[in-house]
Amino acid sequence: MTRRRLSPSPLSAWLLCGTLDIVYAALWSLSAGGTVGGMLRGVAKGPFGDAAGDWGLGGALLGLVTHYAIMGAMVAAFVLLARHWAGLRRWPWGWVGLVYGLILYGVMNGIVLPLRFGTPFPPADLFKGAVALFPHIFFVGLPLAWLFARPEAR
Template identity: 40%
Template sequence: MKNGLIATLLGGLVAGTLDILYAFIVYGPLSFGISPQQVLQSVAGGWIGREATRSGGWNTALLGLATHFMLATIMAGVFVLIASQFRALKKNAVLWGFIYGLILYVAMNYVVVPLSHAGDAPGFASSLEDASARLQESFSKVRGGGGADYPWLVWGTVFTHTVLVGIPIALINKRFTAQQA
């Protein structure tokens, strides 16, 4: 139990740090030129919408930072919980971390974002029909990229979810929960 908590917290911290540093670099100087504050505000946009987050300054950036690390910790916790039931996830940590990262990519880009305030539709999904329509639209297009100007961002988003999030979570879980196998 204690080792699982350590794996969850450390996995969330490491994956969250690697992911946000990637976002700062790629969405900053390598493509759109946005600041770390704006990157963090875009995360907060899931709660309060794009317009509100832009006018919130560092308050909304801090909300985005807290949200980012909360999500990374939840992602780590889910993996730790599942891996406690399936030993193969510890034995082949790199493979299963990569696969878990692909699942996270799909979940974040095709479910979480479209159902939040950050999606194209205003507000959270308000009904089962609204959620179903948003998910159907979401799964009908490739997400995670920068459009025609930056098509490589789709692959970068897959890279960050697999190599910088899924694999570190799986390796940290293996390291800290190995004696529980």
């Protein structure tokens, strides 16, 4: 019995979701008075420590690589679930995307960021919490669910 390959490729899903999310973060950073480089160096601080904030262009590039590595894990987890749980691809993609986005938000903001940076969860500022929740749902969860729930992906 041959195994049918999911369409589209996980690579294209990774690039799509990663790009949508980082463009959102860049635009949000600019609208809040920050810089894209500063935002990316902030991402690099996660695995490389606070000193990454002073690494200039190198720190920003490491932040971009870190962002896509994290997104790779998020997409890979969804693809593995979709491949091994056929029911996931039959549920309404909107619900699947919403739930997956909420799970991603919970993991990132409820576990990863508090462990690394000591950020409170739930956030004291609900607006900032919504700003962080939005891309997990609309730029990661929903696109993944839509891409892999399409009839040709089953």
